[in-house]
Amino acid sequence: MSSSSRRTVGGRPELGQNFLVDRRVVARIAALVPPGPVLELGAGDGALTRQLAVRSDAVTAVELDPARVAGLRRTLGGRVRVVHADMLRVRADVPNVVSNVPFGITTPVLRHLLRQRAWATAVLLLQWEVARKRAAVGGTTLLTASWWPWYEFDLGGRVPASAFRPRPSVDGGILVIRRRPEPLVLPAERAAYQRMVREAFTGDRLLPVLGRVLPAPKRWLSARGLAVDVRARDLDALGWVDLYGEVASRV
Structure with missing residues (x-):
């Protein structure tokens, strides 16, 4: 996973950089991504990238850390387009987006994606309580209510803290955002x-x-x-x- 260009990368827990190590969770997230080209934001060490690479659809992996970019290109360059860039500056111009979002920049990433119009489905791994709030479990938030006429927000499941390295202090949650075929407000x-x-x-x-x-x-x-x-x-x-x-x- 990567962070914004104003932050140092490298898996620092204080920046919310926690990498997936549980293959079952990786497979579960990948299974939620519909058929079609995929943009992965914050590929990190490539756990999810490798799972996506077995699909027949084109995969683009975005990563900010140059060392990890080089590693991804060595191991997956023949199957995946690896882009060295800040996820907050990349345009999502394909149907599907997936990301193990750095906990420290969750809201900026959500706002960045929701303002774009090309993608149809986003599968995002967030903090558990944040994913619940965005999916309006137990009440909605300003951000979700602001975008509800154009998107559906669903909770895709809970991810235990043990699935990450370094291990965070909280569990993760999968948020699935789908663009409505017909908006409820113009x-x-x-x-x-x-x-x-x-x-x-x-x-x-x-x-x-x-x-x-x-x-x-x-x-x-x-x-x-x-x-x-x-x-x-x-x-x-x-x-x-x-x-x-x-x-x-x-x-």
Whole structure:
């Protein structure tokens, strides 16, 4: 796994650089990647790269550490295109993305990917609690709600800390992000939708925010079976889309 160009590479745990050593986990992650060309971000020592290389589809592996780039080219250069680059600067121009994401740059990587439009599926290994939050298990987050109309976020399973070297203090989690075939909100309305979501997350409860944009916020909540003390984190994807449609219709 690699890190951003502003960080030193080399598996330093304080940077969240933990390499996969469990072949069963590697196989499980690779099995979640659909058929088609693959871009691997942060190939590291190539555990996942080697598993992907047995596929008939083209594989591009991105790695920042020049020593690891040289090693990957020696061992896999005939089957994999190895690119020496920062994962936060690479365009994902193929259908599938996979990454054992450095824990320290999880949010920048997610934002970098979500803003791009070419890929269809991303399989990402994150910290367990982060993967749960992004998949909206037990409540959603601002980042997930902001992108729900265009992506589905699913939890692909838990990965024990023992599957990594050096061993982190927490387990990992597999997050699978799929681009919706048909967006729930038009791309041209993304900025307006995301402004509404950011506003909704500014308070502890949703009702005060609704009161600023809807004439009868309690009626809106009641019609959707929501309590008056509902929080922004409690809305699902369709709830956010419904709310945006209501707000947009009154602009």
